[in-house]
Amino acid sequence: VFFGTDYHSHLGTKRGGLAFYDPENGFQRQIHNIENTPFRTKFEGDMRKLDGTVGIGCISDTDPQPLLVRSHLGMFAISTVGIINNAEQLVEDTFSGPGHQFMAMSSGKVNTTELTAALINQRSNLIDGIHHAQNVIDGSCTILLMMPDSIIAARDKLGRLPVLIGKNENGCCVSMESFACQKLGYRKYYELGPGEIVRITVDGVEQLAAPGDKMKICSFLWSYYGYPNSNYE
DSSP, rough: OEEEEEETGGGGGSSEEEEEETTTTTEEEEEEEESSOOHHHHHGGGGGOOOOOOOEEEESSSOOOOOEEETTTTEEEEEEEEEEEEEEHHHHHTTTTTOOOOOOTTTSSSSSSHHHHHHTTTTTSHHHHHHHHHHSSEEEEEEEEEOOEEEEEOOOOOOSSEEEEEEETTTTEESSSHHHHHHHTOOOEOOTTTTTTEETTTTTTEEEEOOOOOOOOOTTTTIIITTTTOOOO
């Protein structure tokens, strides 16, 4: 997870984060500012303190993440990538009743990953919640949810960004860039379609929602910000 996340450093320059679940120690999470110091340098010391059987990491150009969420749907870690054009309207809609709040960042804006989690939690289960979030979001939102025994991966509704799963003899990994999987000895195993949702365990991949039939992948991946050695679509 440490190296796989670091291989996404070309996608963000502001915040890096790691989250793990260990049966004995529960959820663990670290987030650091990487604007002036590389991800690997900031997190090397943390690796002696973090352990677990499942983990996710994120390099973000916007919000601190992954976030730990406790709700009626249980405890999970969440990480997202994309852009929510109607974030302010969605925040206002969520504030419609008393007793609701968001943690504001120093800019005064709401963390879009926290907003996504709030949208998911408006439904009675995670899959319906993910569908709800992706239907009301104007823009794109690819989501990773980490539970104690699995990771749920959801590619954004129109497949603007890729989600690829790798597998080796030790288990599975999931990544936006296939290069991160290949560099760590995983073979390409599965590529999510637009809007598809899967559960990833040590045994493999279970489809929870089939892909849609419309795609608008971001072609800028091939010409600018995608890693040259990565393969998608």
